[in-house]
Amino acid sequence: MKERLFTSGRDMLNIDPVVNAWHWEIPAYLFLGGLAAGLVFFASFYYLRGKEDQMPTAVKIAPFIAPIAIVLGLIFLLLDLKHKLYFWQLYTTIRLDSPMSWGAWTLGVVMPLSVIWPLLYLDDLKKYFWNRNIVIYEIIDWLEKLINDFDFTKTIMGWFKENQKAIAWANIILSVILGVYTGILLSAFNARPLWNTAILGPLFLTSGISTAAATIMWMAYDHYEKVRFSRIDLWLIAVELFLITHMFMGLSSGTSASMDAAALFLGGPYTVVFWVGVVGMGLLFPAVLESMELLGYKVPIAIPAFFIILGGAIFRFVMVDAGQFSKYFFQ
Amino acid sequence: MSDTQNKYMNPYLAGVLLGLIIMASFIITGQGTGASGAFKDIIAAGVVKFAPAFAESSAFFGKYAGAEHSPLKAWLVFEIIGVIAGAIISGALAGRLNLKVEHSPKITSKTRIVMAIIGGIFFGIGSQLGRGCTSGAGLSGMAVMSVSGFLVVGVIFGVGYSLAWAFKKYWV
Amino acid sequence: MSPLITPGSEFDLLWAFIIGIGFGFILEAAGFSTSRKIVGLFYGYDFTVIKVFFTAAVTASTGILLFNHLGYVDYGSIYVPTTFLWPTVVGGIFMGLGFLIGGFCPGTSVCAAAIGKLDALAFVGGIFGGIFFYTMSFETLWMEFRTTSNLGVLQLSDVFGLPLGVMILIFSVFSIITFVVVSKIKQNIKNVEY
Numbered sequence: 001m002k003e004r005l006f007t008s009g010r011d012m013l014n015i016d017p018v019v020n021a022w023h024w025e026i027p028a029y030l031f032l033g034g035l036a037a038g039l040v041f042f043a044s045f046y047y048l049r050g051k052e053d054q055m056p057t058a059v060k061i062a063p064f065i066a067p068i069a070i071v072l073g074l075i076f077l078l079l080d081l082k083h084k085l086y087f088w089q090l091y092t093t094i095r096l097d098s099p100m101s102w103g104a105w106t107l108g109v110v111m112p113l114s115v116i117w118p119l120l121y122l123d124d125l126k127k128y129f130w131n132r133n134i135v136i137y138e139i140i141d142w143l144e145k146l147i148n149d150f151d152f153t154k155t156i157m158g159w160f161k162e163n164q165k166a167i168a169w170a171n172i173i174l175s176v177i178l179g180v181y182t183g184i185l186l187s188a189f190n191a192r193p194l195w196n197t198a199i200l201g202p203l204f205l206t207s208g209i210s211t212a213a214a215t216i217m218w219m220a221y222d223h224y225e226k227v228r229f230s231r232i233d234l235w236l237i238a239v240e241l242f243l244i245t246h247m248f249m250g251l252s253s254g255t256s257a258s259m260d261a262a263a264l265f266l267g268g269p270y271t272v273v274f275w276v277g278v279v280g281m282g283l284l285f286p287a288v289l290e291s292m293e294l295l296g297y298k299v300p301i302a303i304p305a306f307f308i309i310l311g312g313a314i315f316r317f318v319m320v321d322a323g324q325f326s327k328y329f330f331q
Numbered sequence: 332m333s334d335t336q337n338k339y340m341n342p343y344l345a346g347v348l349l350g351l352i353i354m355a356s357f358i359i360t361g362q363g364t365g366a367s368g369a370f371k372d373i374i375a376a377g378v379v380k381f382a383p384a385f386a387e388s389s390a391f392f393g394k395y396a397g398a399e400h401s402p403l404k405a406w407l408v409f410e411i412i413g414v415i416a417g418a419i420i421s422g423a424l425a426g427r428l429n430l431k432v433e434h435s436p437k438i439t440s441k442t443r444i445v446m447a448i449i450g451g452i453f454f455g456i457g458s459q460l461g462r463g464c465t466s467g468a469g470l471s472g473m474a475v476m477s478v479s480g481f482l483v484v485g486v487i488f489g490v491g492y493s494l495a496w497a498f499k500k501y502w503v
Numbered sequence: 504m505s506p507l508i509t510p511g512s513e514f515d516l517l518w519a520f521i522i523g524i525g526f527g528f529i530l531e532a533a534g535f536s537t538s539r540k541i542v543g544l545f546y547g548y549d550f551t552v553i554k555v556f557f558t559a560a561v562t563a564s565t566g567i568l569l570f571n572h573l574g575y576v577d578y579g580s581i582y583v584p585t586t587f588l589w590p591t592v593v594g595g596i597f598m599g600l601g602f603l604i605g606g607f608c609p610g611t612s613v614c615a616a617a618i619g620k621l622d623a624l625a626f627v628g629g630i631f632g633g634i635f636f637y638t639m640s641f642e643t644l645w646m647e648f649r650t651t652s653n654l655g656v657l658q659l660s661d662v663f664g665l666p667l668g669v670m671i672l673i674f675s676v677f678s679i680i681t682f683v684v685v686s687k688i689k690q691n692i693k694n695v696e697y
Contacts, residue, residue: 269513409517
C-alpha cells in the first residue's frame with residue numbers, strides 16, 4: 001500500500017477539490033424548511049397582532065402547508081443520510097455549538113406545533129377548499145369528524161385553542177431559529193469559504209420568508225391581503241438584494257479563498273445561473289411585476305409568486321452546489 | 332376590438348427597436364437573436380441526462396454528450412428566458428395577461444390546438460434543416476445581408492402565400 | 504472591436520438574457536403574441552409582421568454596416584450564416600407550412616405562451632415534438648442532405664456583385680415599396696376582428 005502523509009487535512013481523495021456529497025436532497029430540504037419557517041412566522045405574527053380576520057390566508061389557510069413541507073423536507077434529509085437508521089441519534093444529544101443539533105431540535109418542536117395550528121382552523125380550511133379542491137376538502141372533513149368523534153381529542157384541541165397565544169409565541173421564536181438555521185447549517189462548514197460567512201443566516205431567513213409571503217399572496221382570495229403581501233414581498237426582495245450585495249462585498253474583501261468563492265459568481269461557472277436564475281428571474285423580475293401591480297396594471301399574482309418561489313429554490317441549489325465547489329486552496 | 336388594437340406598438344417603431352436590439356446583439360455578443368436553437372438545446376440536455384449512452388453513440392447528440400457544460404448553458408436558452416420575462420412585462424403593460432385559446436370564430440378551441448401542434452411539428456423540423464427559424468435564420472440572417480437569411484424568409488413567405496387559400500377557413 | 508464579449512463566456516450568457524428581455528418585449532408589444540394578427544399577412548387584413556420584419560432588417564443591416572464602416576464591427580468576426588441552398592429551401596417549405604398551419608414561429612410562440620395563450624403553448628409542444636423527431640431520424644433522413652449544396656458564407660452583395668451599401672439601399676427601397684403596396688392592399692380588404 002502506498003503510504004501517504006497528510007499535513008493539511010485538505011488533500012483528501014473525494015473531498016478536495018470538489019465534493020459532490022450533497023445532491024438535490026439538501027437544497028430541497030433547506031428550501032422547504034425556509035418556506036415552512038416563513039409560513040409559521042406569518043401565521044403567528046398576524047395572529048398575535050390580532051389580525052386573524054384581516055389576514056385570513058396568512059393566519060388560517062396557508063399554515064397547513066408548513067407541516068407538509070417539513071415532513072417532505074425531513075424525508076429528503078433522510079434520503080441523503082448514509083446511515084438512515086441512526087437518524088434518531090440526533091435526538092440523544094444536545095450540542096449547543098452544533099447547528100445540526102439546533103436544527104434537529106427546533107424541527108422536533110416546530111413539527112408538532114405546525115401540525116396543531118391548522119387543526120385549529122379546520123372550518124376555515126374546509127370553506128377555502130370547498131370550491132377549489134374537493135379531494136383536500138374531503139380529507140379535512142374526515143379529519144374534523146375524527147377529532148369530534150372522541151372526547152379526549154376534543155378536550156386536547158380545546159386546550160390548544162385556549163393556549164394558542166403561547167403556541168404563537170413559541171412558533172415565532174422557533175420559526176426564526178429554523179429560518180436562520182437553514183443558512184447557518186451551511187455557514188458552519190469552515191472548510192467552504194462561500195458558506196463561511198455570517199450573512200448566510202439572515203439571507204436564507206429573508207429568502208425563506210419571501211417564498212412564504214409569495215405562497216400566501218398566491219393563495220389569498222382577498223384583495224387587501226394580496227396587496228399587503230405584495231408590498232411585504234417587495235420589501236423582502238429589497239432586503240435580499242441588499243444582503244446579496246453585502247455577501248459579495250464581504251467575500252471580495254476577504255481572504256483570497258473567499259475572493260475565489262465570490263469569483264464563482266462574478267465570472268466563474270455559477271455566474272449566469274445565479275444572476276439570471278436567482279437575481280434576474282427570482283428577484284428583479286417579480287419586483288418589477290409587483291411594482292406594476294401596485295401602480296394599477298393588471299398582473300395575475302400567480303406570475304410573480306411563481307417566480308419568487310422558483311428563484312428561492314434555485315438560490316438554495318446554487319448555493320449548495322457552488323459551496324461544495326469553493327475551497328481553500330493550498331498549492 | 333378597436334380598443335385593444337391601439338395598445339399595440341406602432342409597427343415601424345417596433346421594427347426600428349427590434350432592429351436596434353438585433354444590432355446590439357451582434358455588436359455585443361457577435362450573434363443575432365433566435366429561438367429554435369433553444370428548443371434543440373433543451374432536447375439535447377434531456378437526452379444527454381436521461382440516455383447518456385445513446386447520446387454518445389448518436390451522430391446528433393455526440394457533440395453534446397462529451398461537452399464540459401450542460402447543453403442548457405447556451406446563449407439561446409438564456410435569451411429565451413429573457414424573452415419570457417420581456418413578453419410578460421409587455422403583456423402586463425398592455426393588460427394582455429390571461430389564459431385563453433385564441434382562434435377564429437369558425438373553428439373550435441380543440442381544432443386550433445391540434446393545428447398549433449401540427450404547425451409546431453413542421454416548424455420544429457424545418458428550423459433544424461434551415462439552421463434556425465424566422466428570427467434566428469431569417470431576421471438575424473437578413474441583418475448581416477446573408478443569402479441564407481433572405482432565402483429562408485422568401486421561401487417561408489412564398490409557401491405561406493401560395494398555400495394560404497387552403498387554410499383560409501381556419502383563420503379568417 | 505466586436506464582439507465585445509467573449510462568445511460562450513458567462514457574461515455572454517448574461518447578455519443573452521438581457522437582449523432576450525428586449526427581444527421578447529418588442530415582439531409582444533408589436534402584437535406577435537397573437538396568431539391571428541400574425542397570419543393576417545397571408546390574408547391581407549393585417550401586415551404588421553411584414554412592416555416590423557422588414558423595418559427591423561433594414562435598421563439592423565444599416566446599423567451593422569455603419570459600425571463596420573467605422574471599424575467597430577467586422578463581418579468576419581460576427582456570425583454570418585453559411586448558405587446551404589437546398590436544405591434551406593426544404594427547411595423553409597416546412598417552416599412555411601408550420602407558419603400557416605400553426606400561426607406562430609418559435610420566437611413568437613414563446614412570447615404568446617408567456618402571456619397565457621394556450622394555443623401557443625401547444626405550438627411550443629409541437630416544436631419540441633418536431634425537433635425530437637428530427638434528432639431521432641437525423642442519421643437516416645437528414646444527416647447527408649443537411650450539408651449538401653454548400654455555397655459558403657455568402658452575402659447578398661456577392662450574388663449581385665454590388666457593394667454591400669448599395670445592396671442595403673436596394674433592400675431598403677424594396678421594403679418601402681412593399682410597405683406602400685401592403686397598405687394599399689389592406690384598404691381593399693375587409694377588416695377581420697380578432
